Amino acid sequence: MMRFIAGRVLYGVFTLWFLATATFFAMHAVPGDPLASEKAVSPEIRRNLEARYGLDKPLLTQYGIFIGNMLQGDFGISFTQKNRSVNDIIREHFPISAQLGVLALLWATFGGVVFGAVTAYYRNRWPDYVSVVAVIICISVPGFVFAALAQLAIIGLNEAVGKDVLPVAGWEAGSFRHMLVPSLVLGLGTLAYLTRLMRSSMLEIMDADFVRTAKAKGLATTRIFWQHQLRNAILPVVTVLGPAIAGITTGGFVVEQVFAIPGLGRYFVQAVQQLDYTVIMGTTVFYGAFLIFLVMLVDILYGLIDPRIRLAPEKLRQKGGPV
Amino acid sequence: MSGPVLSIKDLAVSFRSRQGAVNAVRGVDLEVMPGETLAIVGESGCGKSVTMRTVMGLLPAHADVRSGDIDFRGEKVLQQNTAQRNRWRGSRVGMIFQDPLSAMNPTMRIGDQIAEPLRVHRGLSRQAAQAKAVELLEKVGVRDAATRARQYPNAFSGGMLQRAMIAMALACEPELLIADEPTTALDVTVQVQVLSLMKALQQTSGMAIVLITHDLGIVASMADRVAVMYAGQVVEYGPVDQVFRDSLHPYTRALRNALPGMHTGASHLPSIAGQPPDLRRDIAGCAFAPRCQYAMTACHQQAPMRQVIADDQQHGVCCWLHDEACEAGRVYRGERT
């Protein structure tokens, strides 16, 4: 087990290094000049600016400085918002994204497991048909469409009731009303995906030999469900938790935009659109580290649940996940 | 206690499929006596497993029991619901399966899986059940049982897993053990060990065993009586030596004759020419008729009745050749030339 964990950690560190390097060189490969947006700068100011952002040094030196700063957790200063450091931006806006994401992940995993198990039990009866159709629709409709529809629905609801039952957009720290619909929208795609996964794995498990053994042992149906079926059926769901988290994180970019939520995702998208290099690099590496850490955690968790994986770690990640 | 432990009468089971009903079991009669070992042999797909799964209530949802009656010590199995069955399943009747690796829950410790029936049926505490599980593992010959009990199935070899399966099935000291090809997935040497273990356990506990197998060698060495199945029916049954020595049914004879040599060890169920019938069709006469070298008009028209041959009422057969009026039968049996 220790070897397994050590292997995972090493792998995660390597992936993170790769991501940081890729980010750095991607940013320097961008055609055009990071300072081009500065209006009519005199050569002198320009030199100052270049010195401030370290752009005057050779590329490899810049890379070394970049990696060094990353290791110290220093992401530099924003290009477009001159007096804000990237660390400040992350510190201020990431918690909002995280709250939204955690709530969405909760909806998705609990909903997925419960709906999946229930529909598997009602195989070929109407609850199953309804959920199969709902799932494929939810998988096929882009998140921003759901976000837009949800906003329309909120407006309709508010008009019907005559007062603001739910806010159409915006954010208030700690206000569950503001989180509810965005997190539902954010989790919806993953929920559908997990429902589908859970359903098929539950169907497979229901016919599994060891379930037959459990019946032959004379165990009650409920005991078979909890002790034998659920635990095994959940395994595939656990394997895709990593990709699911990644999906919810990137899905947040869209949902935060539509619902005007000041999360990190919205800032990231803005930075990308404005080519704010330091913010892009900083947030990408931050997001990368965050995702890689969570995926690592999920892998280790999976190793704990499924003894088979510890012996054959390559079994992980053979199934695709949601993007 | 006298009288059969298990008696199956006229059992018919079919599966719904897109191409119509598959009549997997078409009128099986069987009796299992206390303490005996009954072997069931027959080609793949002849309904051995389905029959025994019906006894245990393990049929999939798309299976229908068309008719029949199953009696286990007064329990009218077919009339019972799951809860009623669970009073004897796993405690008074145990079952072991062909592939022990897939038959074990991969995410549960071996010890817990063995302890489970003890906790459910005997109401033992967790510790007591665990202790008993370790004891059982020792009894089935797993060394270092205390450590082994804490391991997961993937750490076990096939033979050891089958031992653990046996320990699990025998945890509550059942009166009847149903073993569906318990050694097919194992190496030959391991097969012998597992079978002798079963034999030994039977001798100490006095339970009856139903042993489904393809291996006539195993039948000869393990079983007291044998039932030969063909296309969902028992075509011949009787004490092992009688059935092998005086095979009455042409199918049994074909099996025996096709055997390269029962004493040489290569004893897997030999294949004989032709295919078993399509079970989706109605079979009017004897199901073996298309492959039988003795087939007669009667065989195609009407199913043969069961004939009890031996004086002690032990040896029976379903074949027109054994009809009193059949002249050809006398030649077949060597009574006339």
Added chain:
Amino acid sequence: MSTPAYPHDWFARIPAQAADDLPVLPPESYWQGVWRRLRSNRRALVAGCFLLLVLLFTVFGSVLWPVDPAKQDPGILSRSYVASRTLPVAFPDAWQVPMVEMGEPVAASELLAPQGLQVVSATTDAVRLVWQPVAGATNYRIYRMEGRGKGYGIPLAVVPAQYTGYQDRLDVHAQPYRYTVVADDGVDESAQVASLSVTPTAVISLLDAQLQGLVPEDAVSTDREWVVDLPSHPLGTDSLGRDMLARLIAGGQTSFFIGFGAPLIYIFIGCLYGAFSAYVGGRVDEWMMRFADFVIALPFLLFMILLRVAFGIGAGESGVAALIVAMVLLGWPMAARLVRGQVLQLREQPFVSAAKLMGAPSYYLVWRHMIPNVMGVVIVSLTFAIPGAIFTEAFLSFIGMGVVPPVPSWGSLCNDGIQSMLVHPHELLYPAALISATVLAFNVLGDGLRDALDINLEARS
């Protein structure tokens, strides 16, 4: 025991062969079976037909509906439906606003309402108003109200008091307006107002008509009455007055180009990679697969964004190529894994070893066994990769990282549409519905194909 009475030939022998009437299923090749199973799956069939329609729509749509998706029709912005119209061309004519001498200014409270407010002419090109001078006015303020609402509406202009007329050319539509004219003293306006309602007649200005090539450059108003036919916009227009239908067709072309192009390339590359890896085996295989796993584990969309930024796009480029390259760089490992697994599995199959034993040449093995078997998984993964790519494109275009305007894609159309979603829902609705329905159909078809390719599934159920 009495012997039952049997027919006389009851025990006559029948040779075994003669009675052998085992049912023989008609022979069916693998692909015939696949096709039969797919055909019997109604949902997949409907999805397939729908996709065919959508494809025809995007491919031949621009032939049947040859409207330039980039052409702006400034007269009709964000309309949900516009019928075809025949409009007179409004030639510019110099209209002299009537002028008067200004009197001594007086305070606003003493100013009266303008008398005799009337319409000189009212077309969508210009609405011309005149009124009688108000004694002592400094300026006149003109307001315009859409429809018949209360209040003055939007302020159009402040006219010095020597003018007693006004020409409104501000985005006039053929719909009722109410104009209000009120005098002021330079600071405050009078409480006495004059207003009138008018519905301008639809015309097209000469400039617009010439820009759209409906009227020759040298057209003169005196030779005849100019009348032009304007096309309809069956699905309305967007916020720049561009035809939605044409944009949906063009957007579909972009989306499908990316949606088909990227998966086709990366699945092809993946196949080669996977097959090579399986063929070479050993250490090389191990490292190649480790690399593939590594790429799979990268956070996909994050990298997509990064790559998309890194590739950048120069002037005049649409960004489609950059998107495809980024997708290919990240997309190939899944197919590689699948193909490698399939090849390895097949190599162990008894029928392959049997064919080898029988001395079949290796190209025969590859042609007869490997390709048909690998084809199955490849086709299925393709049917799932295409909607995935369409989805990714939509996502990136939606956050402004996809194709660059003016080139439309379904994703960028959604992005445009969501701005005005609450007022003009049709701009979001159509592209969103097309993306959703297309992806849905691909998913349903993919499910059906996967089931159809799985021989064992039929046997199991």
